[in-house]
Amino acid sequence: MKSNGRIWFPAGVLVSLGLGWFGFPAMLYRAEPQPVAFSHKAHTGQKGGMKCEDCHALREDGSFSGIPGIEKCAGCHASAIGSTAAEKRLVDEYVSQNREIPWLVYARQPENVWFSHAAHIKLGKLTCEQCHGEHGKTDTLRPYEEDRISGYSRDVRGNPGGKKMKTCEDCHGRCGVGQQGCLDCHK
Amino acid sequence: MFPGIDGFEWTPGHLIFLGIFYTVVAVVFLTLALAAVRAWRSYRANRAEAIRWQADFHDLPARDRACRHALTGEMRERVCELGFDCRRCETHARLLEERPPAQAPAADTEAGGVRLPLDRLYHRGHTWVRPEKDGTVTVGLDELASRLMGTPDRVRLPKAGRRISVNGTGWRMWKHGSDVRVLSPVDGEVAATGGPEAGWYLKVKPAEGRLDARHLLRPDEAAPWMRRELERVQWTLGHSLADGGVMVQNLSEAVPAEAWDAVCAGVFLQV
Amino acid sequence: MKVGRRDLFKFAAGSVAGLAITPVPWKLLEDTALWSQNWSWIPRPPRGEIGTKFTACTLCPAGCAVRARCVGGQPVALAGVAEHPATRGVLCALGLAGHHLPYHPLRVRQALRGGRPVGLDTAAAEIAAALVEMRRSGSKNLVAVLDERPGRTASWLYRRWLADMPQGRYVTPPEREGATLAALAELIEGDAGPLGLDLERVRTILSFGAPVLDGWSTPGRVLRRRERFQIVQVETRYSRTAALADQWVPIRPGTEAAFALALAHVLIEERLYDEAAARRAGDFAAYRKVAGEFPPERVAGLSGVAAEQVIQTARLVAGRRPAIAVGGGDPGGGPLGREEEMAIGGLNLLLGGLERDGGIVRRRAVPAPKELEAGAAPVTEIQDLPNGSVGLLFIDASAAVDALPWRLVEQKLASGKALVVSLAAYRAGYAGHADYLIPAPMYLESLQDVPAPADAAEASFSLSTALVAPPQGVVEPVEFVGRVTGNAGTLSDWIKRRAAAVYRTGRGTVTTYTTGKVEPLAEVGSAEKFWNALTEGACWQDERVGGRAAPGVALLGRHGDGAARLRRAAAGRLDAGEAPAGQYPLVLAPFGWRGATGNTALSPVMSKVYQESGLRRAGNQAAVHPATGAACGLTDGCRGVIETQCGSCGVAVFFDPAVMPGVIQVAVGPEPPRTRSVLEVCDLEGGCSWRAARARIWKV
Amino acid sequence: MTMDTKRKRPARYGMVIDVDRCTGCGACMIACAVENNVPPAQPEATDRTGITWVRVYQIHNGASFPENRTAFVPVMCQQCGHQTPCVSVCPQQAVDVDRETGIVGQMPQRCLGCRYCMAACPYHARYFNWWDPVWPKGMERTLNPAVAPRMRGVVEKCNFCQGRLHAARERAAAAGRAEPKPGEYVPACVEACPTAAITFGDLADENSAAAEQARGGNTFRLLQKLGTEPKVYYRSSRPWVHQVAQQDFGRRKKEEIRG
Amino acid sequence: MDRALISRGVRRCSPRQFLLWLVPWAALAAFGAYSAGLCLVRGLNQTNMDNRFAFGLWIFLDLTVIALGAGAFFTGFLLYILKRHELKAVINSAVVIGFVCYSGAVVVLMVDVGQPLRAWFTFWHPNVHSMLTEVTFCITCYLTVLAIEYLPILLKNRKIRQVPSFLVFEFELHKVMYVLAGVGTFLSFFHQGSLGGLYGVLRGRPFAFREGFAIWPSTFFLFILSAAAAGPAFILLTTWLVSKISRKRLVKLEVMAELGRISGVLLIVYVLAKAVDTLVWINETAPATGFAAHQFYAWRPFGTWILFAEIVVFGLAPALVLLDEKKRQRTGWLVGAAVLVCSGIGLNRFVLTIQTLALPTLPFDAFLSYTPSWQEVGTFLAVIAYGVLVYSLSFRYLPLFPQERELAEVPRVSGD
Known part of the structure; x- marks a missing residue:
C-alpha cells in the first residue's frame, strides 16, 4: 500500500488530462449535419460556372443577402438535375414545397455583432476567399458544430483557426480602420 | 491583462499596473512554492518529528518552558529556548562546569507523593531513562504519567529497529478517547518494546552507542520539577488533587473528562 | 491493491491539478460568459431584407402618413412622411409604436359572449336572431351603431345600411375637435358645408x-x-x-x-x-x-x-x-x-x-360612392338619442380615440334586455360592458381609408394599407354588422369604390411619398393607377375652395334660444349643477391625451412615458395644489378617494403647485387594472360635457 | 487599403435641443425605445427602475399657481467629451468614447453590471436592466435587427442610435464612401420629434446646423461646471429656464424632497 | 471525534451547546443564501436598488466589512514587519477575521453585480484607469494571500497536524509568513485606498469628488488611515466579544491596550487629515464644481450633524480615550472606544456610498431615499452569519489565541 501510494496523484493528473483535452471538446460541441448536401464545387466549377456574387450578393442598400432563398435554387432545380438521393430530397422537400432550406451558417455572427459585407468588399476591397477561404471550392458541407453552452458556431469562437474578435481587431489595426470603438462592430 | 487579448494596449498605465500585479502574484506564488519545496525537503529528510517538537515547544506557554535551572532555583525565571535540549545549551554547559552536580542523594526521592527512583534520569515529557548493563536504555513513564494514564485503552509502540529521536514521538497511547504522544527522551533505535504491564515501554539502543544524558534531569533536579508539574496539573484542573499531601492514586479517574486533554497536554508537553 | 482513503484524496488532488492544465476550466469560464450574452430567453430580432412601406395611421382622425421600416415585410419601426402635405413627417408617440399594437397582450382573438369564447358564426347567428326577434315583437327599441370614427367608408356603409332599417340609428360620440366648426356652421345662414x-x-x-x-x-x-x-x-x-x-x-x-x-x-x-x-x-x-x-x-x-x-x-x-x-x-x-x-x-x-x-x-367633403351617399342615415350624436331607447347597440370601437364615459352609453340603452355588441381589437374600454365582443382587426392589419380630419382646410384621401396579417378569427367590424343585418359587402371593395369616386372629381393633387412628387389628379391616368398609387404610398389632396362669398351669419344661432342658452352657460357650468358647494368644495377636472384615454390599448412601450418616467400621469392619478391637498388632509403620493354626486373612485394623489387651488385634476388614461375610471364619476351634465364636477377628496 | 476609404477627420456628433419647442409629448422616448429595442416596463417597474435612454424631465420655475411655468428638458446621454465620467470608472472597458464620432459607447456584452458608471454619471443617463427584457408574445417580431436586445444585469444608455450609424455607414460603403453624408445619419429621437426641437449633427463641422446653433446664443449645457464637456446643448429664450437648469440643487424647496 | 479536533489545553463548550449556538446562525445563513439565490436567479429586481441608487446596502456592507477586516493586514504588518511581537496573541484571530470579511465581501459583490459570470472580464480586459479595477485586483490577490495566511492556522488543527506532511508544510509556510504579510500589507494598503478613491474620483458626484495627489483623490489616503485605525479596534472588539461569549480569557490586557493604542494613534492622525480634507473640500473642491458644500447637507436627515458625528463623536472622542494610558487599562473604556471607532467607520462608509447617491446632481433631480428589500437584508445578514460561523468553527477547532492556554492555566486571582 505504501509503495503504490505515489501513483495516485499522477494517475489523477493523467485522467484529467485525457478527459480535459479529448473528452471535453467532443462533449462540448453538438454537430448537426446541413439539411441538404450541397456542393459549392459543382456550382462554381466548370459545370456550374457561377461566381460567389451570383448567389451571395450585396443589396442596393449595402446589406448582404446571405444565403439565397429557395426561389434561387428553384431557378435551376425546379425538377431534379441528376438522380442522386440528395437532389431528390432537395426537390421534393424544399423546392416543390417552396420551403426555405434551414441552412446552418458556419460564420453566423452572434446577435451582438454588426458586420458589414459592403464595407469590407467595397471599401476594404477584400475578396471572398480572404475571409472564407476556399469554401467555394469545397464539394461537401461539413456538419455545423455548435457550442452547447454558449450556442456559438464553432467556426466563430472555438476552432484554433476560428475567427474570433481578435481576428477582426488585428486586421482593423493593420489597416488603420475602426479605431477600436467597441460599437464600430457591436450593436 | 494579457498582451494579445482583445483590446489590449500598451500604455504606461498598463505597464505600471500590470507590472505591479504580476510582481505581487509572482511573489505570492514563489513564496508558496518556496514553502512547499522546503516542506518537501524537510519531509524527505525525516525532520517531521523535530519540526513537530519545535513547533509544539514554541506554542507552549512560557511558564511550561521554564529552564531546569530555574526550576531548581539556580537561576531566576529563565525560559528555555532550545526545546529542552540541554545538549545544545551553552548556559547548561557553563553551569555544569561551574557547579558540577553534587553527589546523588542516597535514596529515592519523592515529590508530592510521586516517587522518583534514583536509578534513572528524567525527561521533561515525564519519561524516565534507565541505562542497562547491555548498553541499551529502558524508557518508561514516570509515576505521575503512569498514574495519569492508568491502564491506557490502547498503546501503539514503535516496531523494533525503528529510529527514535529526542523529543520526537516515542510511542502513542490512548485514554479516555484522546491520544497522547509520549516524547522520546533519547536518540536511538528501538530494540524491544514492553508496555504498561511491564512497567517500561521501550528498550532503546542509544545512538552512537552511548547515552548522551545532558538533557535529562537528574533525580535531584527532578524533585522541584515534579512539584512544579503537580502544581501545573492542579492549576489546569482548578482544584486540588492532593489527598492529605499525597497525590491521589487513581489520578486517571480523578481528572474530569473536560479537563483530560488539557491535563495530558500539560503533562506530555504537546498542543 | 488496497485503495485507502488517502489514496482517493491524492487521486482527487491529482485530478484537480491536472484539470487546471486542460482547456476545461478556461473554456467553461469563457463559455458561461458567452452564454450570459446569448441567453436563449432573450428574444432575437428577426433577420431579413430591410425595406420601406407606406401606410397611414388610423389611431386618430389625423391620419398621419407613415413610413414603415420593415424587415422581411414585418414593420419594425414607424416614422412620419415628410412629403405628406398635411402631416409633414410628424408622428406622435402613439403612432411611433403603432406597429406593436397587433401583438398587444389584451388582444381579442376570439369572439366572446359574456366574457366566454363563442364561435363567430354562433355569435352572428345569435345577434341576428335577436334582431329578428326585436322586429317580430314590434319593439320600438332602436338598433344603433355607435361609430367612434365617423367619415370612413365603413361609416358610410353603416349609415347606408341603417337607413334601410326603420329603427336604425347611426350614432357618433359627441363632436370633439370639430365641435367649434360644427357650432360655427350653425351660426351661418344656409348650408355652410364642411x-x-x-x-x-x-x-x-x-x-x-x-x-x-x-x-x-x-x-x-x-x-x-x-x-x-x-x-x-x-x-x-x-x-x-x-x-x-x-x-x-x-x-x-x-x-x-x-x-x-x-x-x-x-x-x-x-x-x-x-x-x-x-x-x-x-x-x-x-x-x-x-x-x-x-x-x-x-x-x-x-x-x-x-x-x-x-x-x-x-x-x-x-x-x-x-x-x-x-x-x-x-x-x-x-x-x-x-x-x-x-x-x-x-x-x-x-x-x-x-x-x-x-x-x-x-372645404369640400371627401366624396363617397354615390350608392352610399344616397339615402345614408343621418348622423346622431349620442347625447341626442332619447334615454333608454336602444335595444341593440353595435359599438365599432376599433377606431376609438377620445374618452366616452360608459354611463353616457348606458343611459341610452333600453332597460332590461338591450344587447350590446362591441367590435373591438382589445379587451379594453367598453369590452367589459358588452354582451358580445367581436374581434376586430387592428391598425396595420386591414385596409382602411383615411378621409380628411374634421378641421382640415381641404378634403384629402389616403389609405392605411395592411402590413401584417391579422390573426385568425378576426373580422372587419362593418362586415360583421352587415352580416348580422343582412347586408353583404366587403369593406375593401367599397374603399376602392370610394377611391374611384375621389378620382372622378378630377380635382386636387396626388403626392407620392417615395419621390415627393406632386401631380394633379387629372394626370394620374386612371382610377386603377390612382388606386395603385394610393396603396403604394400616396395621398390625394383637394384644392382649396375659391369664391369666397361671405355668408350672412347669426351670432346667437338660428334657433332663437341662443341668447338664453348663452346666458345660462356663461353663468358658470358648475353653479348650474345640483351638487351643493358646501358638501363638495372642490372641482374635479378630468383630462387625458388623445388616443390614450383608456378606450383602446396602447403599445406596451408607452410605459416609457407613463410608468418609467413621470412624463405623463397615468389613469386615475390626481394632481392637486399642495395647499388644497394640505387642506384636505392629503399627502403627496398618498392614495385618495374622490367622491362626486355620481359616485366615488380611488386615485393616487400628487401635489403639483401648478394646479389651480380648489381643483383636482385627474388623468383619464391607461388605468391600472380593476380600478373604476374617474370618467365614471364625472357629472355628465346632460351628456355633452363632463369636464368639471363638484367633488371632494379624502385620504385613505 | 487606399486612403480614400479612410475617414477624413474625426466627427464630434452632438445635438442642440430647443427647450422652447419641446412639448413633452414623449415621441422621442417612444421612438428611441422602438429603435433600440428597449423593452416595455415590467409591472413592478417605476420611474426609478425603468429604462428610457432619453428621458424628458419637466422643470418648473418653482412658483405656485398661476405664476408657475414649466419647460421640458429631454435628457439623454450627454456624450461627455472631456473626462467622460463613465469611461474611466468602468473596470473592464465596457465603455469607450469612439474617437471617430465622439460617441460614448456602452457595450452591454462586456458589462458585468457593477453599476459604477451609473454612480459616476451625473446626468443619470445610464440605465440598468433590472429585469430580463420581455416583450408580449409575438412582439419580438417587431424588434429592430440593427440593435441587439440586452440581457438583464447590464447597463445601457443612449448611443445616438449606433444602429442607424451602422446602417448609414453601410449605405455609404455600398456607394463607395467611407462616411455617411451629413443628414444621412440621424438618431431616432431627432427624426421623431414632432416639433423638430432637436438639431443633430457634427459639432466639429463648423457649417453644420448643430454647430451653428451650439455656437449661437441662448444655449447652455447641463452641469457645465463639472467640466465634462457634454455634446448635448440646450437652448431656450426663457431666462428662468437657464436659471433653473443651471442653478444648484440646494435652492429646491422642501416639499420636493422625497423620503 | 469533536474532542479530538479541539486543541489541547483549552476548553470548549460541549458539542451540544456549540450546535445550539450554530443553528440560528446557520439558519440565518441559509435564509441569506436563499435571498442571494433569488437575486442571482431572478436578477437584481429582487433588490430595492434602482437606476439612481445603483449601489445600496451591499456596497455599504462591502466597504464597511473590508475596512473592519483591515485588522488582518495591519496586525500582520505590525507583527511581521515592525516586529511588535505582543500582537502574536491576536494575529491568528485577525487573519480569520480578515479572511471572513474579505471573502464575505467578495461573495456579496458577486451577488451585487448583474452578470457574475462575466466578472473575470475585469482580469481579461482591465481598464487600468478605474479604481474598481484596482480594487478587484487587490481584493482577489489579497483574498488569496489571506487564504494562504489562513492555511497554516487550519493546518494547526490538532487532527490535521498529525499528518506529517501537513505539519511540515505549516511550519515552513509559517517561516515565510512575513513575505505574505508584506505583500498583504501592500495590497491592502492599495485597495483600502482604491475603495476610497472609488468615490473620490467621481467628478459627476461633487459631494464625493476630491482633489488628490497624483492619480489618487484624498479619500484614497483617508480610507487607508481610517481602515488602519478601525482594523485593530475591530480586533479588540471581537476579541472582547468572543471572550465574553465563550467566557474565557483569551489575551492579556496589555495586548488589548496595545491594540487600543495603535488604533488611537492612527485615529487621531485620521481625524486631523479628515478635518483638513473637509476644509479643503468646503472651500475649494465643492465650489469649483458649482456647488456650495452646505447645499449637500440641506436634505433631511442628512444634515451637518453627520460631519460633526464623523469627525468628533466617532473620531476625536474615541481617539482621545484610546490615547489616554489610564483609560486604556480599563476594559470598559477600551471596548467603548472601539465600538465608537467601528461605528464611525460604518458611518463614514455609509455617507460616502448612500448619501452620495441620494443627493441630486442635476438641478431638477429629486433627493431620493432607499430602503433595502428583504432579499438585500437577507444577503447582508448571511454575510454576518457566515462570518460568525467561520469564526466560531475556527475558534473551536483552531488555535486562534495562543495565550488562551497560558491564561487558562493561571489560577484566577480575584480582581484580575
Missing part, C-alpha cells in the same frame, strides 16, 4: 382648452408651423399647450362661455371687431346686448381672470389677425359644451375669421 381651419396661415390661435400643441388637429400642421402663430391658451389646467403658449389665461372650470362673452364685450366696446362681419350678422345688436351683460369686471369674478387680463387678451387676439378661436374640449375631459362652442363661434365671427386666409374656410 368648414376647416386654415392653420397654414393663421397668426393667432385663441384656444379654449384645446390641446393645440398636444396632439390636436393634425399635429404636423400645427407643430411644424409653431413659429408662425401665437397661442393664447384659456384653460384651467396648466397643460402642455398652456406651458408653451404665448399666453396662458387660467380660468375657473366651466367659465369659458363667460370668458368668451367678456372678450366679445371688450372687442365690441373697443371696436376691435371686424366691422364687415358684424354687418353680416343679423342679430348683432342682440348679441351685443348679451355680451354687454358680461363686462370683464363681472367675468373676473366668475372666471377668476383679472379684468385687465381679459381686456389685454382681447386686444392681443384682435391685434394679431388672422386669428381663430377654437374649443373642442379635451380628449379625456370631454367636449366643451355646445353653448361654449357657440360663444367661441361668435368670437370667430367677430374677429372676422370666416372665409378668409388664416381663418375658417370652406
